[in-house]
Amino acid sequence: xxxxxxxxxxxxxxxxxxxxxxxxxxxxxxxxxxxxxxxxxxxxxxxxxxxxxxxxxxxxxxxxxxxxxxxxxxxxxxxxxxxxxxxxxxxxxxxxxxxxxxxxxxxxxxxxxxxxxxxxxxxxxxxxxxxxxxxxxxxxxxxxxxxxxxxxxxxxxxxxxxxxxxxxxxxxxxxxxxx
Numbered sequence: 073x074x075x076x077x078x079x080x081x082x083x084x085x086x087x088x089x090x091x092x093x094x095x096x097x098x099x100x101x102x103x104x105x106x107x108x109x110x111x112x113x114x115x116x117x118x119x120x121x122x123x124x125x126x127x128x129x130x131x132x133x134x135x136x137x138x139x140x141x142x143x144x145x146x147x148x149x150x151x152x153x154x155x156x157x158x159x160x161x162x163x164x165x166x167x168x169x170x171x172x173x174x175x176x177x178x179x180x181x182x183x184x185x186x187x188x189x190x191x192x193x194x195x196x197x198x199x200x201x202x203x204x205x206x207x208x209x210x211x212x213x214x215x216x217x218x219x220x221x222x223x224x225x226x227x228x229x230x231x232x233x234x235x236x237x238x239x240x241x242x243x244x245x246x247x248x249x250x251x
Contacts (some may be wrong), residue, residue: 073249074164075149076156081172081197082178084228084236088106089151089173091237096149096250103152107135126203140164141237153204159219161189167249169240170222173229212238 075092078084086102093100110131111121125131140162142149150159156168173181179193184195201216208214219225224243228236244250 073146074159074166075142075244076159077149077151077171077240078154078156078168078222079228080153080178080201082181083171083173084181084233085122085151085153085171087233088169088228088236088240089149091233091238093149094146095237095241098145099142099145099148100185101139101148101150103135103139105154106138110135119194120198122200122203122228126207129211132207149181152214154208155225158212159222161212161214167224167244167247168222170219170225170245171228171236172219172225173227177229 075096075098077085077092079090081245086104089100092098099243107121108118114121114124116124121131136158139150139152139244140159142148143159143164143166152158156166156170159166160168167222175194175197179190179197182188182193182197183190205216208216224238224240226236231239
C-alpha cells in the first residue's frame, strides 16, 4: 500500500508525511527531495531549475518516473504537491491525502520556516501554483484544483502536524489498511 500526502507549499505535507512514515515504520519518499537532487545534478539553483522545468516537460516526466519506480514496492509514504493523482493515474493503489490551508496561512508558515518577507512569499506561492497548474494540465490533463480524486482532504489551518497525522492514521485503521 502507498499513502500519498499532497498539498501546496506550506500546507504541512512534508512534516505530516514524516510523522506517518515513522509511526507506520514505512519508507518516506519526498518528491521535493528528488526534484532538488535533479536540480543539483544539472548544477542549477532550485528556482532556476523550476523555471527550466516549465519549458522542459522531460524534467517532470523524469521526476515522475523516479517517484513511480519508488512507489512500486509499496509500504511508502510519498509527499508531493500532486503525487496522489499521479499515482492513481498510473494505476497504483493508494490512499491519497490532500492537505489544504488558505494562502495567507501557508505563507505565514513559510515566512517562519525560511525567514523571508511575507509579500515575497505570497508572490512566490502564487507564481508556483500558476506554473504547477499549467504544467500538470499540459502533461497529464490533471486539474490541480480538483480535489475529488483524493481519499481524504484535511484543512490544516488550525491543526498541528500530530493532529493531522492522527486523522490520517485513523482513516487508515477505519479502512483496514493498517492495524
